[in-house]
Amino acid sequence: MTNLYQSILLILPEIVVSSVLIILVLSDLIFHKDKRVIPFIAGLGIIVTGAFVINQFGITGFAFQTSSQTVRNYGMMAIDSFGVFFKLIVTASSLLILFFSHASNEIQKTKDRLGEYYALIFGMILGMFFMISATDMILIYLSMEMMSLSSYVLAGFTKLRDRSSEASLKYLIYGAVSSGLMLFGISIVYGMTGSTNLYVINSLIQAPQINLFALSFAIVLIFAGIGYKISSAPFHFWTPDVYEGAPITITAFLSVASKAAGFALLIRFIKTTFVSYIDSNGSWTLINVFDWKPILIGISILTMTLGNFSALWQDNLKRMLAYSSIAHAGYLLLGLVVFSNQGLIAILIYFIVYLLMNLGAFLIVMLVANKTGSEEIDDYNGLGYTSPLLAVSFAIFLISLTGLPPTAGFIGKLYLFIALVDAKMIFVAVIALLNSVVSLYYYIRVLKHMYLVKPTESTATVVPSLNNRILVLALAAPVLIFGIYFAPIVDLAKNCLVILGL
Amino acid sequence: MSESLLINLSIIILFLPLAGFIKVVLFGKKFPKLYLLEVAIISIAFALSVFVMYSKLAYYNTKDIIGAFTWISTGNAPFSDVLNIELGIKIDNVTVIMLFVVNLISMLVHIYSIEYMRGDKRYTRYFSYLGIFTFSMLGIVLTHNLLMMYIFWELVGLSSYLLIGFWFEKKSAADAAKKAFIVNRIGDIGMFIGILILFTSYKTFTFDTIFAQIAAGNLPFGSSAWLTAAGILVFMGAVGKSAQFPLHVWLPDAMEGPTPVSALIHAATMVAAGVYLVTRIFVMLTADAMLVIAVVGAFTSLIAATIALTQNDIKKVLAYSTVSQLGYMIMSLGVGAYVFAFFHLVTHAFFKACLFLGSGSVIHSMHHEQDIRNMGGLKKKMPVTYWTFLISTIAISGVPLTSGFLSKDGILAGTLAFGKLTGHWLIPIIGFTVAALTAFYMFRLVILTFHGEPRDHHKFDHAHESPLVMIAPLAVLATLSIFIFYTPNPLSPDAGWFMSSWVKTPEQVTPVDTRFDFLKPSAENIHGGHHGEIVHSVLYTETMHWAHYPAMILSLVVAGLGILTAFMFYQWKKINVDKLIENKFTNALYRGSLNKWKIDEAYDATAINGTLQTGSGLSWFDQKIVDGAVNGSARLTRIVSKISGWFDTYAVDGFVNFTAFFSGFIGLSFRKLQTGKVQTYIVLVVFSVIILLLFFKPF
């Protein structure tokens, strides 16, 4: 019974989340008159969760250990600082999303359904938490579904807008299919190894008699499932449509939190399943069953190129940011293709930065949309003169997304390229750099509309409320500070490398 | 009378005019009378230079006085190439004589200008320009190194530019100024490269050091060919400044400037700087270089003389005669008659300045009429001008008892000797031809201007003798054209102090095998000359003596012929000029000469147009090719720009636009995938799964 007890201690954050979820559902029933209290409950819940997550720092262990013939003990979930890091990312972004939701008109319009809204968000969070630390394919599948189901609904939350419901339908079908594919892949792996636990699989696939073709087939199917979560080409097609259609808060949440969870999952999946040895320089040796390197290189290049070049054409900022987030998924994959802790660090750093700048960008778009009701780029003409604060911070976020100093975005890119050069993958680095030059086009284009075009009478004057102003600055300031003094984030990242096993 | 005193004095002389210039620039507006200060300053400078010349010639006749200091010193570290640039003054006899000449003429012109330029709206500025010119000219005279020479060389170029373009409202004046500067630049580039060669090999700009090095036998880049090249290249500077063919075209146009300026800069001093430069580098000229110089000089003098025959603008005639005379000096340096070249420089400075100022006086009284066909009979109206003008004309024609006779005769003797010794007889022949032509066109000028009946009575009636401040300088200069100032014996300069004691031909430092045979030191005169200054080899001196009398007689004959024909043509009308012009054969010549042999037109057609065409061609290239990464990209981008609105912001040309086009293109094709139909997406997913499976085969 100690096993279960330990396990419960190890999954306290998840427990907290789920209890908050229940509380929200209940309170939705209790305060059906006036739901103003619910957001605060949610916020409190997040903060508590965060506390528990932070509390987990440094703790390592397996939840729900299963006894098996293999010597190494293992479990359904691995609790380690790597997981903690991503859980923190998720928590932080969720907290911000709560603030966003509070500020967003389109959400506040749906007064009576706020309860569901927050509950569903917590559903997503729960799914993500499990995704992040799952080491058993079934748990992986279930957690992904857990998250997806909530997000399908959220994507279509604002019933009023047909875009919204279309988005949710597409998201649903697309997601269901890819998870189905994934499940099929899992079933095949199960058939070949007799287990769904990554550690077991890791030890078993080193055996020579494994049928490599079947295995690759299964792996590709599984990757399709994960690739759709991190919206990497060629599994990204849902992203632009859903991002454009969904409520902006949800778009922001998907673009950061679910991407983070997806990456955590991908990294853990690959590292636990396929890495046989890590040398003193921190570079990984893969098991010779599946040739990840070319696939991932190809996919990451394809992803970033496709994202950047498609973004050139977008006149809708939400959609533009959707493509840009695809491109960033490509950059992030670069950190994985080098198969070294160096790359891992780069990814972690990049996520911290990405959280700040991407949410920031979405926040501005939302605040403007609150006023103008649309995200078309022409609504931004001359914004720099009518609403300086928003414009300046938007400029900062966009520059950071481009990756120019002295913004945090530069640090993120810098570490990715450092990893690449360290792995002597100059060619890939060059392509990535040229990509970032291309990305300048569409980011700078927004600046052009904000500053180089003179304001017209149709230009909105957005004067955000005090809270929102604080919110904007709270996102913009660190982007600049980390750009100039980035030691803290690197320190944090380097302490969160521990992935259980090996 | 210490050496340092002389140095300091010459420094003062050098900077006095500059001080004047600065004062005028700063306060010219407030005190319009400041020009008087200018005149005073230049007179002081003149007085000082007389003093300097006297003491130098009297006390240090055979000693060169040098004062120098280090201006720039870089690279002074282990392993690195050292560069020490000295600025310095070298005072030898040639220098002090030049000092005297320059200051004298400059002073006279200042005085003359007081009246001539009166009423001009930029009166004071005019004097300040004269000041900066005098400063730069003195710099050229005094310098002891090539770099400083080049610096002041450019500065005189500047002042000449400013003075030619003084009346810049006239387009012709502005054009002439620009032309003068640019044409000079061409020569200067050559000079600069020459200097570079010398500096690179000897790490110094100082004349004496360079010459010592050459004498010691180490040649630039170890070959005498480079030495020749250096000589010719530096000479190119002279070709520009002294208006030698093919760069002579700027000088006639330069007559757009005020006449006193023409007298000072474009007759007496600046244009002579070229000759002065060649005298400075004379000792390092190899036989080949000297031959080139001689030929250039001879050809220039001939072509200029032929053009001068038919010009009708009084100043143009004088201008071409100047070119021709400068060609004479250059030629004489080329044939080794060093002393006579310098001698002619001095004498020519005086009488040519006199001629120009005289013409100025005429123009002044004729209300800026310059065409001699509208003059005539002015002898009665303005006697002083006439007589001074006449004296100078006689001098330039080389009639005995004048300074011109002495110097020209010497040069001709030199060419004769050269012909005899080297067999290049063409040069003496040209020399004598030019002598004849000179006599002819100068007297044509005098006759048409002063003799006969007035052809434009209206102007004639208003004509009057110029005031004293203008004719006094004329008198002074005319007087200086008399032989007595140079030698007691009107027929032979050799006896004179000028030749015998002041100026001597320096000994060549070039490797013996690269000199003309007659310049090789022969056994008896290795230690022949006293105080280190060796006269030419006996051979050359003897040949000169041999050539002296033939040359004198011949030159008298040709000069006489020239003068006679001039009178036949224009005074006594024995020969009908017009009929001569009618004649088919002579007419061709006449036209050619009148149109200056179309040299300017040729330049316009080739060099100038060529450059401009290249320029515009390249700028097209720049916009279309270099900027538009591909030539077609502009068109392609325009097509794309139709597709998307914002795109044409960038879709004009260039790297950016090409990239934009390219990326846009890719973007489009990606965009097509995003059909919006979820089923298409799923098909794509399934396909990509298959593709992944096929392409990335397992091990």
Next chain:
Amino acid sequence: MIGFPILSLITFLPVLGMIIILFLKKEQTAVIKYTALAITALQVVLALVLLMNYNYSAAGVYEEKSFQFIEKFRWINITGISWLGTVKVDYFLGIDGLSMPMVILTALISFIATLSSWNINHSLKGYFALFLLLDTGMMGVFVSLDFFLFYIFWELMLLPMYFLIGIWGGPRKEYAAIKFFIYTLFGSVFMLLVMIGLYFSATETLADGSKVFTFNILQLMNSANYTADGILSSLNPNNMRFAAYIALFVGFAIKIPMFPFHTWLPDAHVEAPTPISVILAGVLLKMGTYGILRISYPVFPDVTKQLMWWIALFGVINIIYGALVALAQKDFKKLIAYSSVSHMGYVLLGMASLTSVGINGAIFQMFNHGTITAMLFLIVGVIYDRTHTRGLNDFGGLASQLPIYTGFVTVAFFAAIGLPSMSGFISEAFVFVGAFSIDAIRTLTIISTLGILLGAGYMLWTLQRIFFGPLNEKWANLKDLEFREYAMFIPLTIVIIFLGVYPSAMLNIMNTSVNSLVNLLSGNINITSISGF
């Protein structure tokens, strides 16, 4: 030496000014202007303080202890992982003979540019804020000795420039701005790659004896610091090193701008407002050549020697090509822009000679071109303010209308032509002397002298078309210079003529450093043996 961190001060003073301005009201235009003016003036003062305390015999270049006004402390320091090692970035400022002239130039030009910004008419607040930010960026590039820091400053200056051209520029400002941005970014991404490559190739030995990767430019020069398996290791010279050099060089060449990367320049200049053109031509272009001298040359001496002929070739192309294209321009400003393409060619030529004289000349030319071209653009600005046209053929005979203005114009033009007694002559002469003394590039040098002629050609032609000839009646009532314009022109004129007459004032500043740079390149000095690292 000086008690306070003067370099940080001179670098970040403008940022301070920017913050002050941001806190001012939009309406207080006068206050904003004078704040900016005061800040830049203070910068000039600080530059003079530097000059007064400058030690002429300290070499710098590769020897840390002979750099001056050094400020060095650990900026980023991450330790604790065995396989990662210590990650460190230093905040490392210092100047030597290579940077001192540039610092003075930047201060001077910024001050003048502020003066000429006086009649910027809309959104002053933003303008001066960005202007000062730009100022910091430029100053920072010249004083930083850590590649990372250098890069940050390098990029920092991009965005303000984009806005300054894009917002306050002419009709095609957007095009020009984005063009400038893309070109420079394109170059700098390669610089970034090379920077990272160098980082992984060289280690620095810390006080405690541990070896860590380094961005320290001085350490990167020391071939002993390179690790055997470093990708750009100098121990095993490989093609990577060659490629890296080219990449880095392109990054800098775009700024110079070197043919064929120069096409952003005319557009940027024509569209930019006068003060920005002044900054562009006066300071920004120098960053390219400075970068080459500060980083490319000493870090890759081996490749530099191999490529010297090509550098010279491109220099000559710049000289001739720029001059010829300038000859064909109808727009005053474009003509000046191309003339600076031509003049920067001299810098390249001088650097390519790898001789002390040549490089002295190159740096001196950088300074002189800074002052002279700045003056030329101011001249364009003055006439444009009055007539709102820049067409060379729209004028004529202004000399009689604006005598004083014409006087300054003549000074500037003849300085640009390289007339002796003006600073331009000395530097060009040095360049030629240096380049001519190398057999390999002698022919190129001779060809390049054509530039002198062409330069005179287009300058005098312009002078004539605008100022000489009969007065174009349209301009019969133009006003001559006012006090503020005197204040812009006179200092520049004084500098130009003073340095023409007494060039040693500037040459002595750089000479020692240049010599040690040359010794480093020629391999006479073996840094590995130098103590004081």
Next chain:
Amino acid sequence: MFQVGLTHFLVVSTILFSLGIYGIVTRKNAVMVLMGIELILNAANINFIAFAKYGNFGLNGQIIALFVIILAAAEAAIALAIVLNTYKTFSNVNVDEIDKLKE
């Protein structure tokens, strides 16, 4: 009398899987598309159970199958809700006419 073996199950599941994909791609009606998805899930289920049975992997397989069934049910519920919602806005459920969001 022939023995039904693992292969047969696998064949069946493969057929189901392919049919599922086919249905998803070809069917216009959203509900039919969802059916296709169900097919895929069930194909996977068959695999799990078959492997569990013939590979002697214990009961994991069956348990997983149960999980999946439950989850499929939940998914179906949500899916139908969303389809309903779509029908409200577009007044049809024809997936290839719902393409406002594209490019």
